[in-house]
Amino acid sequence: MNIREPxxxxxxxxxxxxxxxxxxxxxxxxxxxxxxxxxxxxxxxxEQLASLHEAIKRCSVCGSFTETDPCxxxxxxxxxxxxxxxxxxxxxxxxxxxSREFNGRFHxxxxxxxxxxxxxPSDLTIGQLLLRVKQNDVHEVILAMNPTVExxxxxxxxxxxxxxxxxxxxxxASGLPVGGDxxxxxxxxxxxxxxxxxxxx
Amino acid sequence: MNIREPxxxxxxxxxxxxxxxxxxxxxxxxxxxxxxxxxxxxxxxxEQLASLHEAIKRCSVCGSFTETDPCxxxxxxxxxxxxxxxxxxxxxxxxxxxSREFNGRFHxxxxxxxxxxxxxPSDLTIGQLLLRVKQNDVHEVILAMNPTVExxxxxxxxxxxxxxxxxxxxxxASGLPVGGDxxxxxxxxxxxxxxxxxxxx
Numbered sequence: 001m002n003i004r005e006p007x008x009x010x011x012x013x014x015x016x017x018x019x020x021x022x023x024x025x026x027x028x029x030x031x032x033x034x035x036x037x038x039x040x041x042x043x044x045x046x047e048q049l050a051s052l053h054e055a056i057k058r059c060s061v062c063g064s065f066t067e068t069d070p071c072x073x074x075x076x077x078x079x080x081x082x083x084x085x086x087x088x089x090x091x092x093x094x095x096x097x098x099s100r101e102f103n104g105r106f107h108x109x110x111x112x113x114x115x116x117x118x119x120x121p122s123d124l125t126i127g128q129l130l131l132r133v134k135q136n137d138v139h140e141v142i143l144a145m146n147p148t149v150e151x152x153x154x155x156x157x158x159x160x161x162x163x164x165x166x167x168x169x170x171x172x173a174s175g176l177p178v179g180g181d182x183x184x185x186x187x188x189x190x191x192x193x194x195x196x197x198x199x200x201x
Numbered sequence: 202m203n204i205r206e207p208x209x210x211x212x213x214x215x216x217x218x219x220x221x222x223x224x225x226x227x228x229x230x231x232x233x234x235x236x237x238x239x240x241x242x243x244x245x246x247x248e249q250l251a252s253l254h255e256a257i258k259r260c261s262v263c264g265s266f267t268e269t270d271p272c273x274x275x276x277x278x279x280x281x282x283x284x285x286x287x288x289x290x291x292x293x294x295x296x297x298x299x300s301r302e303f304n305g306r307f308h309x310x311x312x313x314x315x316x317x318x319x320x321x322p323s324d325l326t327i328g329q330l331l332l333r334v335k336q337n338d339v340h341e342v343i344l345a346m347n348p349t350v351e352x353x354x355x356x357x358x359x360x361x362x363x364x365x366x367x368x369x370x371x372x373x374a375s376g377l378p379v380g381g382d383x384x385x386x387x388x389x390x391x392x393x394x395x396x397x398x399x400x401x402x
Contacts, residue, residue, distance in 0.1 A: 008256035050247035055209035
């Protein structure tokens with residue numbers, strides 16, 4: 001970094017480059033863009049950031065981000081209380097909600113089982129999930145973790161637990177993405193799409 | 202956008218997605234990352250953004266961003282006052298300073314001539330440049346605008362002006378990037394690198 005760089009820009013660039021997917025160059029581009037833009041934009045962004053952590057809490061029931069506790073999904077009585085969709089992170093709730101495919105409740109695990117990284121089942125909200133399942137007479141648990149090694153491990157672990165409680169467990173289908181091309185599918189995805197092939201009647 | 206999305210996140214995502222190169226998905230990823238990170242990060246970022254426009258001014262001499270006016274480059278007497286490097290935007294000063302190739306003064310044009318977009322020579326700081334050239338006994342003006350249509354137009358315009366003042370004008374070399382590959386060079390770059398070929402003695 002050049003010693004002549006104005007400090008205020010430099011500090012902003014350093015902060016921006018801590019964000020995921022933002023390298024030094026992008027961070028610098030963002031900082032200069034904000035400088036070139038009307039000051040009201042920087043002010044609005046500053047206000048939103050300053051109040052973010054006070055405005056947003058975790059739902060004490062499902063663990064998703066919310067402004068009210070419990071969250072609007074957990075208090076919505078038109079939603080199916082007997083089906084729980086288990087996700088890794090709070091932001092996954094948003095993604096699934098946008099698909100409008102699911103009308104039950106959510107449960108945020110807060111991570112995936114990864115013993116090599118020191119993340120064990122006790123570090124996740126699995127105890128609370130079991131409690132919710134028993135208290136709410138849940139019929140089906142849909143596992144929506146990513147199809148990765150950690151996602152698979154966590155799914156198998158939860159499947160075993162839920163079976164002991166005699167609860168139906170399912171997992172999101174894995175296979176070729178819509179609009180995808182066989183040519184660009186990796187071997188594992190192709191293998192999964194074969195094993196999970198759907199009969200055409 | 203889902204109506205259940207917490208508003209504070211939503212507002213932050215909207216603001217982030219106004220930044221260059223940040224789409225709706227990246228904006229959402231950034232917002233959730235900040236929520237997942239310690240609140241002190243969001244606070245620091247908020248503070249930097251809130252004070253940015255007050256802390257950073259334009260140098261009244263060269264037009265670059267600075268915390269003091271005139272900027273440290275314009276007041277540095279160890280730098281060559283008789284050579285001016287002309288750039289399009291204030292952030293270009295940073296990029297050239299980091300290369301440590303240039304030890305003269307800068308001049309920020311504030312844009313490039315683009316009649317179709319309604320940007321004419323009078324919209325740029327060309328008058329101030331001419332004044333500086335005359336007042337400071339400038340020997341050489343180095344044009345460092347990008348090798349684009351607008352950059353070329355602006356360079357030709359300035360070349361003509363400077364010639365009338367009997368001042369040496371040069372432009373940054375255009376050609377193959379270091380580490381680049383002929384195979385990936387576009388025709389125009391290749392053609393420029395031929396025309397600008399350097400004799401090996």
